Amino acid sequence: MITINEVYDFLRKHQIVQSQEDFSSRFLRKSPRYYSMVKASDHETSIEAMNTLAARLVQIADGVEMVKNKNPLSDEAKRYSKRLSEYILMKSLQRQPNTHSKEVQNFI
Numbered sequence: 001m002i003t004i005n006e007v008y009d010f011l012r013k014h015q016i017v018q019s020q021e022d023f024s025s026r027f028l029r030k031s032p033r034y035y036s037m038v039k040a041s042d043h044e045t046s047i048e049a050m051n052t053l054a055a056r057l058v059q060i061a062d063g064v065e066m067v068k069n070k071n072p073l074s075d076e077a078k079r080y081s082k083r084l085s086e087y088i089l090m091k092s093l094q095r096q097p098n099t100h101s102k103e104v105q106n107f108i
Contacts, residue, residue, distance in 0.1 A: 002083040004038065004045045007053060010080060014073055016060065027056045050088050057081035 011017040011027065020039075021032035028034055028049040038045050061077035 002080065002087050004035070004050070004053070007057070007080050007084070008035065010076065027053050047088055047091055050084055050091075054081045054084035054088065057084065 007027075008017070008020070008023050011023065017023040017027065020035045024030050024032050024034040024036070028045075029052045030046075030049055034049070037043065057077045058081050061074040061081065
């Protein structure tokens with residue numbers, strides 16, 4: 001399972017974000033203190049924030065790829081986006097009422 005901390009560390013390592021506040025605002029579309037609150041508490045990151053983050057990673061990957069043609073940063077951003085998308089799907093399915101087909105229940 002992917003954590004938001006992994007993605008923050010990735011973005012920080014590549015100097016795409018400058019701070020937790022920058023990450024919260026630009027990549028999660030939340031208040032500047034949101035990421036700090038999630039880290040300091042037992043709260044889960046919202047599905048909305050994770051979805052926004054996955055979309056932003058795709059934008060980064062596409063932008064880097066256009067500039068540098070097949071850059072490892074682009075590949076890594078795509079991998080994080082894919083893992084986030086899988087996590088979002090899993091969490092969304094878990095929140096649905098128990099009216100799933102057997103195939104969906106097996107996925108969960």
